[in-house]
Amino acid sequence: xxxxxxxxxxxxxxxxxxxxxxxxxxxxxxxxxxxxxxxxxxxxxxxxxxxxxxxxxxxxxxxxxxxxxxxxxxxxxxxxxxxxxxxxxxxxxxxxxxxxxxxxxxxxxxxxxxxxxxxxxxxxxxxxxxxxxxxxxx
Amino acid sequence: xxxxxxxxxxxxxxxxxxxxxxxxxxxxxxxxxxxxxxxxxxxxxxxxxxxxxxxxxxxxxxxxxxxxxxxxxxxxxxxxxxxxxxxxxxxxxxxxxxxxxxxxxxxxxxxxxxxxxxxxxxxxxxxxxxxxxxxxxxxxxxxxxxxxxxxxxxxxxxxxxxxxxxxxxxxxxxxxxxxxxxxxxxxxxxxxxxxxxxxxxxxxxxxxxxxxxxxxxxxxxxxxxxxxxxxxxxxxxxxxxxxxxxxxxxxxxxxxxxxxxxxxxxxxxxxxxxxxxxxxxxxxxxxxxxxxxxxxxxxxxxxxxxxxxxxxxxxxxxxxxxxxxxxxxxxxxxxxxxxxxxxxxxxxxxxxxxxxxxxxxxxxxxxxxxxxxxxxxxxxxxxxxxxxxxxxxxxxxxxxxxxxxxxxxxxxxx
Numbered sequence: 001x002x003x004x005x006x007x008x009x010x011x012x013x014x015x016x017x018x019x020x021x022x023x024x025x026x027x028x029x030x031x032x033x034x035x036x037x038x039x040x041x042x043x044x045x046x047x048x049x050x051x052x053x054x055x056x057x058x059x060x061x062x063x064x065x066x067x068x069x070x071x072x073x074x075x076x077x078x079x080x081x082x083x084x085x086x087x088x089x090x091x092x093x094x095x096x097x098x099x100x101x102x103x104x105x106x107x108x109x110x111x112x113x114x115x116x117x118x119x120x121x122x123x124x125x126x127x128x129x130x131x132x133x134x135x136x137x138x
Numbered sequence: 139x140x141x142x143x144x145x146x147x148x149x150x151x152x153x154x155x156x157x158x159x160x161x162x163x164x165x166x167x168x169x170x171x172x173x174x175x176x177x178x179x180x181x182x183x184x185x186x187x188x189x190x191x192x193x194x195x196x197x198x199x200x201x202x203x204x205x206x207x208x209x210x211x212x213x214x215x216x217x218x219x220x221x222x223x224x225x226x227x228x229x230x231x232x233x234x235x236x237x238x239x240x241x242x243x244x245x246x247x248x249x250x251x252x253x254x255x256x257x258x259x260x261x262x263x264x265x266x267x268x269x270x271x272x273x274x275x276x277x278x279x280x281x282x283x284x285x286x287x288x289x290x291x292x293x294x295x296x297x298x299x300x301x302x303x304x305x306x307x308x309x310x311x312x313x314x315x316x317x318x319x320x321x322x323x324x325x326x327x328x329x330x331x332x333x334x335x336x337x338x339x340x341x342x343x344x345x346x347x348x349x350x351x352x353x354x355x356x357x358x359x360x361x362x363x364x365x366x367x368x369x370x371x372x373x374x375x376x377x378x379x380x381x382x383x384x385x386x387x388x389x390x391x392x393x394x395x396x397x398x399x400x401x402x403x404x405x406x407x408x409x410x411x412x413x414x415x416x417x418x419x420x421x422x423x424x425x426x427x428x429x430x431x432x433x434x435x436x437x438x439x440x441x442x443x444x445x446x447x448x449x450x451x452x453x454x455x456x457x458x459x460x461x462x463x464x465x466x467x468x469x470x471x472x473x474x475x476x477x478x479x480x481x482x483x484x485x486x487x488x489x490x491x492x493x494x495x496x497x498x499x500x501x502x503x504x505x506x507x508x509x510x511x512x513x514x515x516x517x518x519x520x521x522x523x524x525x526x527x528x529x530x531x532x533x534x535x536x537x538x539x540x541x542x543x544x545x546x547x548x549x550x551x552x
Contacts, residue, residue, distance in 0.1 A: 062491070
């Protein structure tokens, strides 16, 4: 399960950090195991193309590695495209079978990113991700 | 001359009573080190459930026919077993609930809303499971009462030095504490807290969910006012638990759930309540589950609660010793002699979830998370811990396999 690419992303996370004055940001938690992820996005001037994206947080290898992979996947793509990006695209990249509990770890970063884009650009936020938005606002 | 020989528990023989261990998990025998969250069921309990459904099932306290009488007899027989299990004065003081959580909610709602108000204090501890913390926090907030927490010291034991200061702060009305901490295994000084509570005119509410499966309980000796525990943690079915409460308190209390069975007379103008324990048992009870609960108590009594406590104590000492071999491993909790069979720990640099996942690949089941004790996790300065917990069917080989798995997890992540 902990194949080399997962461990590599966990130990050397890509896009780890904070963007000061980010155009979009959100944070989320996985209450089951205490994973935490914050994501910061900056857009190309006047557009909705993701120019830079970074994350910070702490948690299990799956949550942190999956978010690291996500950073590489979304840079240069549009907010609209990422808002509708199916979770399978990320899961294929992760490439290991996940139990329902670990699925929540793996998808935390993607959910937080979608919430950030939704808040900044008004992109649609399907029901399955809406929970994250509510959690944070409460 | 009569010589008392302390019967020693034979875990290998006991294990054979539990069908769950007959399967392979990921191709390996199951090493189950998560009994603090729930326990497995022996054939004796499963057979009792099957027999009850096949021969005696009916709704209780209603029908005049033979089956209903038979079901009532076995259901009330289970209540008597629960009474004896905690040495309560009367079976009428034993209320069947869904679990310990519901039992504690019953007290918080039915006693709390009528007896708490501004100027009063509800005192819980930093070691509480959310089930004996959140209901009190909620009811305190709703009634305007204050909500305070007895802190932990460095060893994971309650620091009672601040009790005098609490007395000055308000009328202490409720003291709520678990007899054994599910997160650290700490055995708490409930007798001492009960004496202090009574000196303040407060009630003492004991969460025994983690104690009842593992050591003898005596509500008279504890001198508490309410005590709650669940069946599923002590080899019995899920969805049934028990609340014991002092009769005079239960008599005065308002009901919690309302509906069928708990009434004396219902008219348009109003309703009067039934007698104890029925006043608190609205609706159809978990009948078969209660009967299974009774069978589980029989099973534990047969093995002996003292023998179970001794067995787990030995396993705890063995586990703590073996775990020292793993570099970067930190354990939390008090010394062995003041702790039940629970080890909370972290492996430096490896998230608890990942540790548990690596162990699962070897068929070793341990828990990872906050154990429904977020205030405690905050105190320890961690988001989560790993936890291994032991029971009467636990054998040292399971601990050996956990230690091997921990070494493997370290190699994978570091």
